[in-house]
Amino acid sequence: MIHHKPSSIGVQFCFNFAMVYRKRFHFRSFNKFNVVTSCLFIVLTVIYGCIYLYEAVPPVITEEHMSLDSNIDSKDSDKSCDLYDGSWVLDENYPLYNASQCPFAESSFNCLANGRTDNGYLKWRWKPKNCEVSRFDVGVILEKLRGKRVVFVGDSLGRTQWESMICLLMNGVNDKESVYEINGSKISKKIRYLGVRFSTYDFTVEFYRSVFLVRIGLVPKHAPKRVRSTVKLDELDRISSKWIDSDILVFNTGHWWNHAKLFKIGCYFKVKGRLKLGMSTMAAYTTALNTWASWVENKVNTSRTRVFFRTFEGSHWSGPNGHTCNVTENPLVQSSSEYNESRSQFSDIIKEVVNNMSVPVTTMYVTPMGSYRSDAHVGTWSDNPTVPDCSHWCLPGVPDAWNEILFSYI
Ligand SMILES: *[C@@H]1O[C@H](CO)[C@@H](O)[C@H](O)[C@H]1NC(C)=O
Ligand SMILES: *[C@@H]1O[C@H](CO)[C@@H](O)[C@H](O)[C@H]1NC(C)=O
Ligand SMILES: *[C@@H]1O[C@H](CO)[C@@H](O)[C@H](O)[C@H]1NC(C)=O
Ligand SMILES: *[C@@H]1O[C@H](CO)[C@@H](O)[C@H](O)[C@H]1NC(C)=O
Ligand SMILES: *[C@@H]1O[C@H](CO)[C@@H](O)[C@H](O)[C@H]1NC(C)=O
Ligand SMILES: *[C@@H]1O[C@H](CO)[C@@H](O)[C@H](O)[C@H]1NC(C)=O
Numbered sequence: 001m002i003h004h005k006p007s008s009i010g011v012q013f014c015f016n017f018a019m020v021y022r023k024r025f026h027f028r029s030f031n032k033f034n035v036v037t038s039c040l041f042i043v044l045t046v047i048y049g050c051i052y053l054y055e056a057v058p059p060v061i062t063e064e065h066m067s068l069d070s071n072i073d074s075k076d077s078d079k080s081c082d083l084y085d086g087s088w089v090l091d092e093n094y095p096l097y098n099a100s101q102c103p104f105a106e107s108s109f110n111c112l113a114n115g116r117t118d119n120g121y122l123k124w125r126w127k128p129k130n131c132e133v134s135r136f137d138v139g140v141i142l143e144k145l146r147g148k149r150v151v152f153v154g155d156s157l158g159r160t161q162w163e164s165m166i167c168l169l170m171n172g173v174n175d176k177e178s179v180y181e182i183n184g185s186k187i188s189k190k191i192r193y194l195g196v197r198f199s200t201y202d203f204t205v206e207f208y209r210s211v212f213l214v215r216i217g218l219v220p221k222h223a224p225k226r227v228r229s230t231v232k233l234d235e236l237d238r239i240s241s242k243w244i245d246s247d248i249l250v251f252n253t254g255h256w257w258n259h260a261k262l263f264k265i266g267c268y269f270k271v272k273g274r275l276k277l278g279m280s281t282m283a284a285y286t287t288a289l290n291t292w293a294s295w296v297e298n299k300v301n302t303s304r305t306r307v308f309f310r311t312f313e314g315s316h317w318s319g320p321n322g323h324t325c326n327v328t329e330n331p332l333v334q335s336s337s338e339y340n341e342s343r344s345q346f347s348d349i350i351k352e353v354v355n356n357m358s359v360p361v362t363t364m365y366v367t368p369m370g371s372y373r374s375d376a377h378v379g380t381w382s383d384n385p386t387v388p389d390c391s392h393w394c395l396p397g398v399p400d401a402w403n404e405i406l407f408s409y410i
Contacts, residue, residue: 020286029262032157078087081131083405084365088331091125095396096136102167103176104196106187109160111381111394118329121375121394126401134408138172141407146167154252155211156189157313157399160392161250162207163187164399165406166196192239194327208236211256214288217270227264227275230240233287236295248314248410249305250364251292254312255391257281282345289353293361302359304410309354310364310402311347314340314371315391325390327379331372342371362409366402373398 045099092279098104100113126133152162170179181385182195182204193205217232243249255261262268268274276284296307318324320339333340347367354363376397378389393399 001195005138028050046187049088050322068312081128082367083128083131083133084407086126086128086369087126087334088369089127090123092123093124094125096400097167097319097396099167099395102163102170104166104170104181104187105395106159106163108382108389109163109378109386109392109395111397114381114383114385116379116381116394119223120329122396123378124331124373124376126369126404130224133404136168136404136407138169141410142172142198142201144170146201148203148247149245150203150205150248150250151246151251152207152252153210153213153243154250154310155209155255156392157255158211158250158252158310159187159194160395161310161399161402162194162205162250164395164397165403166205167395168400168403169198169205173198175200208237208239208243210239211253212288213237213240213253213292214345220273220275223275224271224277226266227268230268230270231262231284232277233269234271234277234291236291240295240299244299244305245372246305246318248281248308248406249300250308250310250406252310253288253300257285257346280368282349285346287350289349293353293357296357296361300359302361307359307361308406308409309350309361310366311350311367312344313341313391313393313398314344314367316374316377317390323389325377325379326374327377327390328375330375332374334372338374340371342368364402366405369401370398 099110099300102301107113110198113123150165152158152165160237166179173179178199180197180199182197183193183196185191187194192209193207198205212231213236213295215232215235215237217230219227219230262281269279269287271279271287296302300307316327318326344367347365351363351365354361370393373393376393378392378394380388381394382389382392
């Protein structure tokens with residue numbers, strides 16, 4: 001241990017040295033190579049001196065040192081606990097709530113109430129390979145959230161997670177009347193803002209609908225006729241200032257970045273005020289996510305706000321045109337022929353953008369866990385059974401598992 005410290009001091013010294021060197025001599029072309037070489041020399045000298053000292057005074061290895069080492073080892077093996085690599089196991093303690101008793105589970109996701117008769121899909125718990133998701137203890141989480149502000153931002157799948165979280169938490173609240181939507185608003189598909197207050201615990205769980213996270217813009221003059229609106233990839237959503245002052249901030253986007261929801265309805269990309277008619281959705285997605293990343297870096301105080309980005313959730317459309325929705329009775333097993341590759345280009349981009357960031361953000365990589373759950377979609381058990389739904393999930397269900405993982409971080 002001892003010989004690490006001087007070397008870092010050496011580096012610090014080098015940095016100072018380089019600055020003085022730079023100031024004093026006003027080198028026109030500041031030669032990095034020279035400085036690096038000099039620094040290396042100084043650092044090596046310092047290290048050598050330390051090794052010399054170190055050898056002269058042999059360290060005494062005591063029991064304490066050894067147990068310290070074994071602690072470090074066990075911490076290292078904790079790192080191999082990947083919460084997102086695992087499988088679904090049967091657990092009779094599930095589901096965690098009854099959607100018919102939760103006023104914030106929207107009717108289109110309440111599959112049992114809409115006539116689903118098999119209920120095996122409610123009994124699965126997510127089990128990471130090398131560890132466990134901390135058991136959800138509603139009393140503990142309610143206390144942890146006291147005085148806080150939880151904000152979800154994204155599309156309808158963000159809304160589902162918001163609903164799931166409220167239903168999970170309401171289970172621990174005796175006086176259900178003490179949990180209410182701030183403006184008395186009703187849940188609807190296009191509502192821009194929903195905020196539920198847990199008054200006994202003085203916290204809110206809010207949802208902002210922002211399907212692209214970036215701003216919807218006007219059509220520039222002289223644009224081709226087919227252009228009816230634009231997505232401004234270099235500016236975050238106009239309502240983004242409302243998200244900043246939060247304690248837990250959870251994002252998602254992906255389901256709207258496709259041909260049918262963009263070009264087919266005349267919506268094209270715009271960067272720096274200029275139309276980008278030929279830009280691919282994936283290139284646009286990457287640009288938008290980088291806009292989001294610099295917004296987080298510049299506007300959000302990540303010492304206070306814990307930021308999460310939930311990755312893309314696999315849907316289970318099948319058939320020749322991908323319009324068939326066959327909800328199964330059981331989750332798929334990885335070895336089955338119906339199991340599709342769990343990777344998603346959206347999720348890969350999210351992971352890369354987050355990895356590139358200079359502030360701490362947690363990627364919730366829920367893509368693989370959802371890919372097994374062809375049994376957990378809404379199917380025809382929504383409020384509109386004529387339109388099958390293999391994208392959204394029944395509640396209770398998969399979004400509860402996302403929240404259990406989210407709670408395990410706080
Ligand atoms: C859920 O609650 C509803 C309404 O109270 C009730 O009719 C139903 O039996 C409950 N379902 C389960 C699975 O407990
Ligand atoms: C909802 O309530 C909040 C806080 O009271 C307020 O700032 C906001 O303008 C309201 N929004 C709507 C859509 O009513
Ligand atoms: C960021 O949050 C931390 C923790 O709440 C606080 O101590 C700090 O003052 C905040 N920084 C700014 C610039 O607001
Ligand atoms: C997996 O993908 C193939 C090809 O896109 C599709 O035909 C099949 O139905 C999918 N299976 C499931 C369970 O979604
Ligand atoms: C739906 O999936 C099940 C289980 O994989 C399969 O047995 C059944 O044939 C499928 N039904 C249709 C209509 O594709
Ligand atoms: C991440 O950073 C690298 C290096 O600057 C860059 O090449 C890459 O394009 C970035 N990734 C994304 C998805 O923006």
